[in-house]
Amino acid sequence: MSTSLTLDEIAGLLQRRGAAQYGREAVSQLDHALQCAHLAEQAGETPATVAAALLHDLGHLLAAERQQAPEPDDRRDDLHQYIALPFLRHLFDEAVLAPIRLHVDAKRYLCQAEPGYFDTLSPASVHSLALQGGAFNEQEARAFLHQPFAAEAVRLRRYDDLAKVAGQPTPELGHYLPVLAQAARQA
Known part of the structure; x- marks a missing residue:
């Protein structure tokens, strides 16, 4: 696999590796990506944020592809x-x-900034949070907020948290390919 992906290769990767279970969640990788993108689209996000929602966990699929393993x-x-x-x-x-x-x-930030946010995380998200370094301290949370696109990342995180519903209907992957193309053209 090259170090650059075309839009067709992204779609192929999502189709090829997307059937794998999304970590310890009740949905597949593709279902999670589609639910996340659908939530972003329903909220009126820009094509760039919808594209980010669809692709935010693509690294899991690339890691599995590179390792020739069914799951990370x-x-x-x-x-x-x-x-x-x-x-x-x-x-x-x-x-x-x-x-x-x-x-x-953004998850680490929300755990520090919003009382009760941690209690809304799925068991799998709690597990990954521990592996990712836990909640930010106040200084780390302030530094996070000063980064460009932090607000979009927080919204993406909220979609991510909600995009774990088994059987949730969403548009098919083909619905989002023009959104990816539009976000790519705007880049």
Whole structure:
């Protein structure tokens, strides 16, 4: 696999690896991506944020592809928020890439900033949070908020948290391919 993906290769990867279970959640990787993108689209997000919602966990699929394994090892943090960036950088600008890169930090931020947020996390998200370094302290939370696209990453994180419903109807992947193309053209 090259270090750059075309839109067709992204679609192929989602179709090929997307049937794998999404970690310890009750949905597949593709179902999670589609639910996340659908929530972003329903909220009126820009094409860039919808694209980021669809692609935010692409790093998990790339890691599994590289390892020739059915699923990533969930006993360590695979840093999936960074893995996909080199593969996507030639297609998308920071409006797509930054929310992908920051969605894990957004969870860490929300755990510090919002009382009760941690209690809303799924058991799998609690597990991954521990692997990812836990909640931010106040200084880390302030630094997070000063980054470009932090607000988009927080919204993406909220969609991510809600996009774990078994059997939730969403548009098919083909519905989002023009959104990806539009976000790529705007880059």
